[in-house]
Amino acid sequence: xxxxxxxxxxxxxxxxxxxxxxxxxxxxxxxxxxxxxxxxxxxxxxxxxxxxxxxxxxxxxxxxxxxxxxxxxxxxxxxxxxxxxxxxxxxxxxxxxxxxxxxxxxxxxxxxxxxxxxxxxxxxxx
Numbered sequence: 771x772x773x774x775x776x777x778x779x780x781x782x783x784x785x786x787x788x789x790x791x792x793x794x795x796x797x798x799x800x801x802x803x804x805x806x807x808x809x810x811x812x813x814x815x816x817x818x819x820x821x822x823x824x825x826x827x828x829x830x831x832x833x834x835x836x837x838x839x840x841x842x843x844x845x846x847x848x849x850x851x852x853x854x855x856x857x858x859x860x861x862x863x864x865x866x867x868x869x870x871x872x873x874x875x876x877x878x879x880x881x882x883x884x885x886x887x888x889x890x891x892x893x894x895x896x
Contacts, residue, residue, distance in 0.1 A: 785854050786812055789846045793819065796839045813860050819843065820865025824872040841882040848887035862890050870894050 790812070794801040800822055801815075808814035823840040826832040832840075844865055851858035869875045870891065879891060 785850050785857055786847070786860075789843060789850060790815075792846060793843050796836075796843070797822075813864060816847070816860050817864035817868070820868035823865065824868040824875040827875040827878055828872045837878070838882065841879070844879075844887055845884040848884050848890065851890075852886060858890070861887070862894065866891050866894060 793815075797819075800819065804815050804818045808818065819840075823837070823844075826840070827837060844861065847857060847861045847865075851861050866879075866887070869879045876891075880888060883891060
């Protein structure tokens with residue numbers, strides 16, 4: 771019998787390790803609270819991050835540098851998603867959906883997201 775690999779093709783977790791490390795380094799309070807609430811579920815982690823980023827932009831609660839780092843997280847996810855449809859699903863149905871629902875955040879996203887992430891955002895608009 772062949773031994774099953776520890777991660778399945780549908781599990782984007784290992785592919786998001788670098789993105790998770792960047793998120794934890796730049797948003798330590800958010801990361802700790804979200805991991806406490808949602809555990810190791812990356813879908814809900816990034817969904818909450820999308821809510822957090824959109825709300826921060828709409829309410830003007832975060833400095834520009836922190837917002838730029840938030841878009842860097844999404845751009846890193848978009849880079850990983852080019853090879854992994856699971857990460858693309860997390861990106862599109864999580865953080866990008868929340869940015870789409872916030873007018874100021876959507877306008878800022880169209881300027882700051884990578885072409886790949888912009889394409890995903892535009893596909894949600896259709």
